[in-house]
Amino acid sequence: MNPFKYGQIVTDVDFCPRRSLEKVLKEHIVSGQNVLIEGERRTGKSSLIINTAKEIKNYRILYIDINQIKTLNDLINRITSSLISMDRQTHFFEKLVKVISHLRPSVTIDSYTGNPSISFNANQVIHPKSLDQLLEFIYQEHSNKKNIVVFDEFQDILNLNNYESIVAILRSRIQFHSSMPYIFSGSVRKNMDKIFYDADSPFFKSAIKMEIGALEKEIFRDYIKDKFLSGKKIIDTGVINAIFLKTEENPGDVQELCNALWSITEYDTTINQIDIEDSMEVIFAREKEFYEHTISLLTNHQLRCLTSIAYLGGKSIQSGEFLEYSGIVHASSIKKAATRLVDLKILYNYKKEYRFNSPFFRSWLLYKKY
Ligand SMILES: Nc1ncnc2c1ncn2[C@@H]1O[C@H](COP(=O)(O)OP(=O)(O)O)[C@@H](O)[C@H]1O
Ligand SMILES: [Mg+2]
Known part of the structure; x- marks a missing residue:
């Protein structure tokens, strides 16, 4: 069997130890400190969190991946399903159902595994207060067994229409939950920074940052x-x-x-x-x-900008050499194309440089002599 795994969280023997990061993260968790984990895609953020949490005795992990959520319904759904997987005991499930009973959940039991699951009517309007109640429930449960609450791909909270009020609820609850560690992890740096570092963001300076790289x-x-x-x-x-x-x-x-x-x-x-x-x-x-x-999907300008970055690198995309190579006349057009390529998640900004999200895509463009 092929021992190399990619595109998924790796654990146990597949997880290559990162002792110093694991140690720091562990210390933050046991001291109830909230943590912001930032790094590019596929650098191992999720794997680090899961493996570190598993090593800490007497803690259990509430791992909530909010990748691609679009609505508050999605968010509540993800939280409840994570809660169900966190604690499979019947009385816990019953308590949870009680807390969300006003959302009229439908409970189904898998006839094969016996595992319960909960779903909501996707069209019902959920009030942000439901989130508040769920977070409170999680905190009450923390007094029985300690929880580590993880929001992975947290930047996708910005997809919600009313994200400001949702973030405000999270922030205010988190303040009172000082003994329960929250971990926020995300890859789209610009968005994570918007949530955590804008002075008017309610998350402003609320968590210690850890950078994950190679x-x-x-x-x-x-x-x-x-x-x-x-x-x-x-x-x-x-x-x-x-x-x-x-x-x-x-x-x-x-x-x-x-x-x-x-x-x-x-x-x-x-x-x-x-x-x-x-x-x-x-x-x-x-x-x-x-x-x-x-x-x-790219316009001619965008493609030329992309291939030029593949050949020349993305450090000085408005230089004379770059203009000449790309055949694009105006530096402003290059900038516009590059910005679009970042929006499309083909490139990302690293300091002042444009880089390929996938180095293989870059190699392919070179290989195909685009
Ligand atoms: N500690 C590690 N040891 C071995 N491979 C790793 C490790 N961390 C990440 N990887 C590799 O990177 C991939 C993505 O890991 P993941 O934790 O999902 O990253 P992220 O959450 O940053 O996107 C994994 O499938 C694996 O191939
Ligand atoms: Mg991840």
Whole structure:
């Protein structure tokens, strides 16, 4: 079986330890400190939170992923389903149903597993006060067994029409829940900063920030070597460094490339640099349709801006060299195209630089000589 996992939370043997981050996060949790976790996509934020929380005795984790929520109904739904998975005891479930009874939930029991689930009428208008009551319920339960409350992909709270009032409720409850740690994790830096650092945001300075980036190089290298060894595949440091270079050390991308590399190499072999090129083709084949579709949505300017960043890098997109290469006449048009590419989540801003969200997409543009 391929030992490299990507596109999902990794736990246990798949989780490469990040001792110093785990230690800091653990200390914040046990002292009831609220934490803001920021980092690009696929850097391992969710995995870090889950693995750290699992290690802390006498705590249980309420993990609420709010990725792509659109309405308050969605938010309440995500919270209740997380509560159900957090504590499967009948009396807990009964208490929960009581708290949300005014929302007229329909309760169903899976006939196969016996697990209950709750759903709401998607069209009913839910009052923000329901959120307040749920948070209060979670806090009351915290006095029985300690909870760690995690809101993952928290920037998507901004999708809600009335997000300001929702955020205000969260903030005011959180203030009173001083012994219960809340963790807010998110990838779209601009939006996370908007929530936490705008002076008029109610979250202003309410949580300690932790930045998540690449894994510790040496530890990750040993992890990769060990995984390959499980198939008697030998990989040396030089080849692993080449993988790091190709993927800009993004943990998720490293794992995806290693997964492809594993799939094209034999049992009992030594992996070399050429195998990396072949495994890139495996990734291109997997992603081709998506890349082509992405490109089909772009205007001519946007595509030229994108390919120019692929070739020249995204540091000085308004320089003479960039203008000349892209064939775009006005620097302002380049800026506009780049901004749109960020909105489309193809690029992201890192300090003053535009970077590709997926280094493989960039490689593909170069490979295809766009
Ligand atoms: N500690 C880790 N050890 C090994 N792989 C990791 C680790 N953290 C992240 N990854 C890789 O990155 C992928 C995305 O991890 P995830 O925790 O979902 O990131 P994020 O929440 O930042 O988007 C995983 O599927 C895995 O391939
Ligand atoms: Mg995540």
